[in-house]
Amino acid sequence: MDADFHLGQRLSFDGALCTVRYTGEVKGTSGRWLGVEWDDVGRGKHSGEHGGIRYFECKSKHSTAGSFVRPTRPVDKPLSFLEALQKKYVSEEITKNGNKYGNAALSSEDQIKISGKVVEEVGFDKIRQQLAQLNELRIVLLDGLNISGILLNGRYGEPEERERMVRLISETCPKIVELDLSRNLLEHWQDVADICRALPMLRSLRVNGNRFGVLRACEGADQLSTLPNLQGLALDNTLLSWDEVCDLTEQCPSLTTLSASSNRLDSLLRTLQGSCKVSKIILESNNFSSLSAVGGALSLPGLERLHLRDNSINRILDVGQNVETTLPLSISLSNLDVSYNAIDQWSFLDGLDGAFPNISSLRMTHNPVYLTGNVSTGKEMSVEEAFMLTVARVGRLKTLNFSVISAQDRSNAELYYLSRIAKVLAEVPQEDERHIVKDHPRYGELCDVYGPPTIVRKAPSAIDPHSLEARLIRITFYSRTPISHHADPTKPENYVRQIPRGFNVYKLIGIVVRLFNVRPFDVRLIWETGEWDPVAKRRDDNEDSESEDEAEHASANGDRTRNNPEDATESGKWIQREVELEAGTREIGFWIEGREAKIRVELK
Structure with a gap:
């Protein structure tokens, strides 16, 4: 193995991030190679297999995530946390006139020119002065700056050296409340934990797009007090397993919001222990096929919001699960987002009241069930009809796709739904009525509220179905x-x-x-x-609505x-x-x- 590289090492080539998965020779070539897995899975040429020989496995399981590069290829310089902080928030002029970490007056000699004309900067010096006061920063965005850890040159270092750097970080920027370390070269979670330990006021942390190695034992239960005040944690596109996500969240006893999107998750068996305060979980763009597959999240006693946008969900329970022993899935959940999934049956909506007794808000846009044509017209279902049928089938909804459901909306929707059921009943003999009603769980309830609909069945015909008449x-x-x-x-x-x-x-x-x-x-x-x-x-359907x-x-x-x-x-x-x-x-x-x-x- 090459002395300067190790497996799991994070590198950046011309701004493209990757992880070392192999070092050594490749059959049919001369010299040594680095087998890397690119963060951008479309950048590579294979999945770690070349010439019929498997050299390494890509964690992303993508067919074009891997490549071989020469160890002599120049890499982008890794930065420490404080180096990146200085690069982002302290200009060269400040560093020249003041101390290493800012806190100095700005020079106004530099001028901005557009088409040869000097542009007057109104207020920019003041903004830069404020940002340069690192000890006053509260929101810090250091995404995409090649941060490799808390020490210089990507070193892990000895415990004493790391402790000195933790103290220096705490003295330099003690007031940070929100921190974004996404898409960097962080390899060890301990670096993240030490940075957070140095920031006592930190409440929100994003480490999206990083690729952490195997969590060490010292990064588990022994560090439970590391992030005592953290309330929001984003682990999107880190390719961590659910067990690893659980290990990390156990370090956050005050956590209320967790995001683990784009991690190829398909089943959550383990419950988040010690995370009883979590009320919102975002699991978008994963591989779930049923609601029960996220049982590890739904078991949280205080969970109120669950975002499952862009998965492959098409049912509530997995095949073989017993309804009586499995439902309800959560008695606390009130807000569910299952937009952009594979829901193609109305029975999914019929079962939401039983799965979530307190559900009040739902997002269901862009699912195949709404592509079903209107039986009466032969045309695609309109937005109004889709809205009414959804409202009528889920009796506890108060908000659908960000629209408030008024009392008038619900009455209209439920009466329309009853008329649709009545039309179907009119087409079948009375003795088959129970089979139709079975597919509409709210039929009896709606009949109690509005009265049973008038069903006009066709009289038995004596006409030969093969005749001209x-x-x-x-x-x-x-x-x-x-x-x-x-x-x-x-x-x-x-x-x-x-x-x-x-x-x-x-x-x-x-x-x-x-x-x-x-x-x-x-x-x-x-x-x-x-x-x-x-x-x-x-x-x-306002996809970006925040109302x-x-x-x-x-x-x-x-x-x-x-x-x-x-x-x-x-x-x-x-x-x-x-x-x-x-x-x-x-x-x-x-x-x-x-x-x-x-x-x-x-x-x-």
Whole structure:
């Protein structure tokens, strides 16, 4: 092994970070090589295998994360914590005129020029002076500065030397409250722990994008008092296992927020011990396929917010899990984000009340379940319909996708949901009703609130399904005002015809042209379905909204829903569902399921 390099060492080549996974010879070449795993997995050429020989394993498991580089290739200089602090917040002029760590007056000799003209700096000197006072800094961002530890030149050092540096850090910047050490060359967690130990006021720490080696025994239970005041910890894209995340959080008895996104996690078996104060966990962009897979997080007694955006979740429980013994998953969780997942069944929403009895806020955007077409229209589900069906199926929701659910919204949604169930029930014999109701757990509850819906079942037909009569639709064509030249202007036109289901819309338009004596390109065909839909307020899905907290506490008052569609229409709460039959080769049997239909003819 090369004397200057070791396995797990963090290096930077021209700003690209990597971890040493192999040192030695490569068959078919001369000289020695470094096998590295790039943080940017698209930068490499292989996964550690070359010429059919496996030289090393990439922790990211990506096919192009690995490369071989020569040990003689120049590396970017690693910095200590204080060197990076000085580089970021103290200019060269300050260092020249003052002490090594700032606290000196700024020179105003330097000028900024744009297109040859001197730009007057108003207030910049004052800002730089404030930032240069390192002992007054409260928010420090040192991401991407090649920090390798607390000592110079990337050395780990002896305990006495490290203690002296901890004291120096504490004297230099004792008031830091928020610290970002993301995307650096940190290899040992002990360096992070020592930096935090030197900052008694630290409350938030981000070490995203670092690649720590195997946690040493001394970095475990013996350091529980290292981070006593830390409340927020971000470990995104560190490729740490869940067990390692748990080991680190045990050093943070005051922790309330934990982020471990983009770590290839697929199952959380271990519970976060000693982290009873954690109320928010962010596990976005991992590999979870069910809600029960994050059981180690859900078992926290005070967990209120769980962010699972951009996973592969499509069910609540894993296959084989017993509902009675597994649910509820959490009695404290109130806020759940499962947007950008693989949820494709409404049964997922039906089960949320049972999985989380106190759920009040949900994000569900960009899931396949909303791509299901509207059965009545054959078109993609609208935003309003998706909103109503989601609200109706999850009875405890107060906020959906950052929108407050008013009392009026909920009444409209639940009545619409009941009408959808009633339509399905009307299509099956009464003895099969229980099978349909079983798929709608809230049906009985909603019937108690609004009364059972009127179900009009079709009488048993004596018509042979293979006969011509069974393949006909009785269609009533009418116009509200006369549109043909020979019609009586005082009476609306009305025609009844038996039309084969196999006729496409082009042929249907041809029939209308002959009946109403109009040109084919001048008419529109509107199918009046006879059904009524509540009108929901249009909502935009603001992906970057930060108003969720305000939305959850906003007023949810609303008017009482009208049960009569005709009365409701007057107040603008309901609208009759109409479908325009667009000219094309699609058969009318695709649009119209029954044996009768009413089509309104209008001029364009």
